[in-house]
Amino acid sequence: MLRPPRSPRFVARVIAVSWRDLIVSMGPIVAISAAAIWLAIRLIQPAPPDTLTITAGPPGSSFWNSAQRYKAILARKGITLNVLASAGSMQNLERLADPNTSVDVGFVQSGVALATQSASGASGVSAASDADSASGASAVASVAAPSSAASRAAQRASASASVASESPGDSAASAAPQAAAPNHDPEHLVSLGSVSYVPLVIFYEGRKRSRLSGFAGKRIAIGAEGSGTRALALALLKANGIEPGGGTTLLPLTGEAAAHALTTHEIDAAFLTGDSAQPPVMAKLLRTPRVRLFSFDQAHAYARRFPYLTDIELPMGAFDLGKNLPPETVHTVAPTAELVARDSLHPALSDLLVEAAKEVHGRANLLQNAGEFPSPVMHDFPISTDAARYYKSGKSFLYRVLPFWLASLADRLIVLIVPIVVVLIPGARLIPSLYAWRVKSRIYRWYGALIAIERSALDETSTDEERAASLAKLTEIEGAVNRLKMPLAYADQFYVLREHIGFVRARLTQAYDEQAHTDAGGA
Known part of the structure; x- marks a missing residue:
């Protein structure tokens, strides 16, 4: 009569956080955010010279x-x-x-x-x-x-x-x-x-x-x-x-x-x-x-x-x-x-120069009307895009309400904040879901093996050797599960998995006993 192998030793550790899973979960988000911030830094205007x-x-x-x-x-x-x-x-x-x-x-x-x-x-x-x-x-x-x-x-x-x-x-x-x-x-x-x-x-x-x-x-x-x-x-x-x-x-x-x-x-x-x-x-x-x-x-x-x-x-x-x-x-x-x-x-200096030109040349005199100059009239050279923007809409909001040096700093910081708001913050909200998926995947991946073992061992056409192999494989699975590092928040699912392993083991043992009894009666 076949005897089930001895159950493996329980050496699993319950930990507060799985740092490995957390780092792997955060990796893609951090990498994408770093790339976005790097691109923003490449595109950002340097501080205007003094x-x-x-x-x-x-x-x-x-x-x-x-x-x-x-x-x-x-x-x-x-x-x-x-x-x-x-x-x-x-x-x-x-x-x-x-x-x-x-x-x-x-x-x-x-x-x-x-x-x-x-x-x-x-x-x-x-x-x-x-x-x-x-x-x-x-x-x-x-x-x-x-x-x-x-x-x-x-x-x-x-x-x-x-x-x-x-x-x-x-x-x-x-x-x-x-x-x-x-x-x-x-x-x-x-x-x-x-x-x-x-x-x-x-x-x-x-x-x-x-x-x-x-x-x-x-x-x-x-x-x-x-x-x-x-x-x-x-x-x-x-x-x-x-x-x-x-x-x-x-x-x-x-x-x-x-x-x-x-x-x-x-x-x-x-x-x-x-x-x-x-x-x-x-x-x-x-x-x-x-x-x-x-x-x-x-x-x-x-x-x-x-x-x-x-x-x-x-x-x-x-x-x-x-x-x-x-x-x-x-x-x-x-x-x-x-x-x-x-x-x-620098665009900020372009705004300052046009603003100075308005103060110096904007008044009426014998040759011109008030507000006639400066003007975006093109003669020998094209009007710069920064000057055209200034003539159309004036100074930006930051430069209107803040001192020049502070507005310049804030203007550059906004470029850095955009990838943080658009990429990093939504990505941070995905980290808990990715972390939970990684931890649970270590538990859920064993259920497919359990189903396959139970189905194979309980098949009426299976031989004693096949049932013994299924029971040995179940013991390997139990040993692997018992060596897992499991975050405390997911300990309940860990123990549910161990219960299900015990359930399959009980089913296999019962099947072995019934088959042994049948063999003995026939003899």
């Missing part, structure tokens, strides 16, 4: 003065704005387009890029006759004026070119020609918007003139090398048949040098704009006897021919009602000053 560099214009020019006001406004937000002096818009564009210069933003007169391209060939030709470098100014002046006057004009041209092109960290630019188109690709530059008009003001002596072609054969100061004034003057003069190398003498004078040369009859006309000339100089010329302010009778035509120009009308007495200056309505043309930045500019 220092910016702007390339402006010559000290005292409207560009320089605006940059100084920007500096004060940004200082209130904890941002240091370094202001670099320059010759004007063309040098600003060259610096911004050069990836090797540490410049973030600058003022660029609209149309400079287009005017530079169209005038680059002419500028190369005029390098010999106009002496693009400061050292060549004396040669031009000696041909254009008597020797004594020529000497003084040359000295002032040299000084003007030196001051206009010298700037902190960029003194080597003082001798470099700036009339040529930038050598670097400006595709990485974007506009933060147009911030003001930059009217072209032409002062001259002699009979009244209404067309630029009337200055043919004269001595004209068209601005220093690297200035937007020079680029604009060359473009407008070329449209009137006046080009470098012809019978008209074009001198690289601006500001005080141009004003002094005009009042001492060393030149016949001076082209001035706020990009390179000081406003007090222009105001002084306006009040100088025998010096006329040129009025563009064809201003509307210029605005059509050159899309970046605007027809500006200055009414009689606009500058001084008591002295009736100007004595008659004057029309002039004006490009706009664009605030140009590299496309790597």
Whole structure:
């Protein structure tokens, strides 16, 4: 008669938590959350730098003065704005387009890029006759004026070119020609918007003139090398048949040098704009006897021919009602000053700069209405996506209600919170279910074996050897179960499994006894 094997020793341990199951349950959730947080960190904007560099214009020019006001406004937000002096818009564009210069933003007169391209060939030709470098100014002046006057004009041209092109960290630019188109690709530059008009003001002596072609054969100061004034003057003069190398003498004078040369009859006309000339100089010329302010009778035509120009009308007495200056309505043309930045500019700093531009340029004056600037008007460069968002909806909620540094921190933390809220928190709710499933699976997996053993052993056709094998297998199962580590919370199911193992064992033993009794009776 077959005897069931001896029951295995009970060595199971009841523990508080199955750390192995808990770790395995948490693994996928933690891995997915870590991947989401890593992706968020990769996409998150770094903290905005606390220092910016702007390339402006010559000290005292409207560009320089605006940059100084920007500096004060940004200082209130904890941002240091370094202001670099320059010759004007063309040098600003060259610096911004050069990836090797540490410049973030600058003022660029609209149309400079287009005017530079169209005038680059002419500028190369005029390098010999106009002496693009400061050292060549004396040669031009000696041909254009008597020797004594020529000497003084040359000295002032040299000084003007030196001051206009010298700037902190960029003194080597003082001798470099700036009339040529930038050598670097400006595709990485974007506009933060147009911030003001930059009217072209032409002062001259002699009979009244209404067309630029009337200055043919004269001595004209068209601005220093690297200035937007020079680029604009060359473009407008070329449209009137006046080009470098012809019978008209074009001198690289601006500001005080141009004003002094005009009042001492060393030149016949001076082209001035706020990009390179000081406003007090222009105001002084306006009040100088025998010096006329040129009025563009064809201003509307210029605005059509050159899309970046605007027809500006200055009414009689606009500058001084008591002295009736100007004595008659004057029309002039004006490009706009664009605030140009590299496309790597931090979005938070882009908002600060546009906000500063609104404070500096948003008020009404003789040339503009209140709120007309800054505006997202695109000329030479596309409007940046950050600036476009600001013009459409203003500052984000965080930057409206929090200090700048705190809003910047919160803005970056939100990006980290999103994967935590979307992935980690719902995933954490799944951990208990995964944990319970793993623990219960260690119990439930034995029930299939128990059913198979019971069904095989109780089959009427099974032999004694098959029943003995089933009983031995049951003993192995019981031994494996008795060695389990079971969390205390699932001890009841553990004991239910052991009861069921005992139940199957009892069924098998009963079957063996009945079969033995039958065999004995038959004998």
